[in-house]
Amino acid sequence: MKTNVRSVRKQRQYSTEFKKRIVNDFESGKYSVYQLERLHGVSNPTIYKWIYKFSTFNEKGFRIVEMKDSSNKKMKALEARVKELESAVGRKQIKIEYLEKMMEIAKEELNIDIKKNYATPQSTGSGKTNKK
Numbered sequence: 200m201k202t203n204v205r206s207v208r209k210q211r212q213y214s215t216e217f218k219k220r221i222v223n224d225f226e227s228g229k230y231s232v233y234q235l236e237r238l239h240g241v242s243n244p245t246i247y248k249w250i251y252k253f254s255t256f257n258e259k260g261f262r263i264v265e266m267k268d269s270s271n272k273k274m275k276a277l278e279a280r281v282k283e284l285e286s287a288v289g290r291k292q293i294k295i296e297y298l299e300k301m302m303e304i305a306k307e308e309l310n311i312d313i314k315k316n317y318a319t320p321q322s323t324g325s326g327k328t329n330k331k
Contacts, residue, residue: 213241221246222253231270 221239224230225246232250236243302313 218249219253222249225250226254226256231273233270234274 221235221241225232225235230238232243232246235241235246305311305313
């Protein structure tokens, strides 16, 4: 004998505050619908419904269409920019470490302290020098 098994549809409930935050993120230009979909795990038709319902910029009768290709290109461009900046920071860090090591060697081998000594008084600037 078969039992009556009904498939239960799982449906999530989101707070109005959460929906408005998603719409604000979209309107501010921080994220695209595609990025919000990936970030929060909410389908993009649902996000579009929220935009139509809560958006301050959206007027009745207008549809918002966002091309996934443009979002992907924008995301890839931003990721490339992040990689470029990370490599620049890495190069600067290597340069800093090199210069610190050089100052350390200069102090040990040549007895020259290159680092600023905070106990010394400030100079009064370049005064007149006597020529011989």
